[in-house]
Every structure is written in structure tokens, then in C-alpha cells.
Amino acid sequence: MPVHLESHDPDVDLTPGTTKSDIVGFLYRNDEYGYSPQEIRDELDIPHSTAKVTLKRLYDTDYIDKTPDGYYHARSEREDLYRYTAALDGLDRMFTDHEEGISTDDSEQTSPDLDTAKLTDDDIEDAVGIIDEDK
Structure with a gap:
């Protein structure tokens, strides 16, 4: 399927409705706060193991950031x-x-x-x- 060149962003590999997309959306809508993994799980009602793996992948691919004490948050430069x-x-x-x-x-x-x-x-x-x- 062709892509519109002005709006195409190859660095964003997210599908709406997935856990990855939900976590990114939540953190970028609430970018003034950092959230513990438990708070994110509770807010989005996702299983522990799913949240843990997804948060790690999002962090490793620079979609989100994490404070030294483990609070996940949006990356202001993204x-x-x-x-x-x-x-x-x-x-x-x-x-x-x-x-x-x-x-x-x-x-x-x-x-x-x-x-x-x-x-x-x-x-x-x-x-x-x-x-x-x-x-």
C-alpha cells in the first residue's frame, strides 16, 4: 500500500489498539508524570508479564524513557x-x-x-x- 510521503514516519511502528500503542498513548497524553510499571498496568488493565515485556521493548527502542528509580515517561524529543x-x-x-x-x-x-x-x-x-x- 502506498504511503503519503509528507506524513509517513518510518520510525513509528505502532498499531492502534495494541498494548504497545496503548502504553505510548497513555504516557504521551500524561507527559508531565512518570509512572511505575504497576501504575501503568492498573491504568490500562493489562497483565503483569505483558506490561513488563512491552515496557522493556518500548524503552529499548527509545519510544519511552525511564527515571533511575524506575518511573516510565514520554520522551520530550519524540x-x-x-x-x-x-x-x-x-x-x-x-x-x-x-x-x-x-x-x-x-x-x-x-x-x-x-x-x-x-x-x-x-x-x-x-x-x-x-x-x-x-x-
């Missing part, structure tokens, strides 16, 4: 990961706004657009562009 997190937040807002427009009183009621809705690469790029403009 603008690409701030953009990634902002794009995730923008997509989340788009879907949340769409879902709030649908009545949940009648479980049989559905939006005709919901069944055929597709998120294109252009939609994602537009969301990232809007978020970048807000900075």
Missing part, C-alpha cells in the same frame, strides 16, 4: 509520537462524536451511514492535519 498520540485522540473524538449522534434508546435503530462507513487514508491524514494545526 515529536513523532506526540503526533501519533494526537492523531489517535482525533480519531477517537471523530468516532465518539458520531456515536453520540445515534440514539441508544431503540436497539433496532441504526444509522444507514454506520453500516457503510469506511475510514480512508485521506480521513486519517485530515485528522492528523487538524490536530497539527491546533498545536
Whole structure:
């Protein structure tokens, strides 16, 4: 699949919805704090072994940093990961706004657009562009 050269970042190898992505998103949304592995596990509700392995991999690949006493935090110089997190937040807002427009009183009621809705690469790029403009 072709990539848009202006927005393509080969250094970000994350897939939304994975533990790796969730941890990066959490730490970059809360970049003024450092978190212990236990706090991250509790906040994201992930198993101990999964958190331990994922935190180590993220640290070893310079996605996140760690204080000498073991608190994990965002790396301030990783603008690409701030953009990634902002794009995730923008997509989340788009879907949340769409879902709030649908009545949940009648479980049989559905939006005709919901069944055929597709998120294109252009939609994602537009969301990232809007978020970048807000900075």
C-alpha cells in the first residue's frame, strides 16, 4: 500500500489498539508524570508479564524513557509520537462524536451511514492535519 510521503514516519511502528500503542498513548497524553510499571498496568488493565515485556521493548527502542528509580515517561524529543498520540485522540473524538449522534434508546435503530462507513487514508491524514494545526 502506498504511503503519503509528507506524513509517513518510518520510525513509528505502532498499531492502534495494541498494548504497545496503548502504553505510548497513555504516557504521551500524561507527559508531565512518570509512572511505575504497576501504575501503568492498573491504568490500562493489562497483565503483569505483558506490561513488563512491552515496557522493556518500548524503552529499548527509545519510544519511552525511564527515571533511575524506575518511573516510565514520554520522551520530550519524540515529536513523532506526540503526533501519533494526537492523531489517535482525533480519531477517537471523530468516532465518539458520531456515536453520540445515534440514539441508544431503540436497539433496532441504526444509522444507514454506520453500516457503510469506511475510514480512508485521506480521513486519517485530515485528522492528523487538524490536530497539527491546533498545536
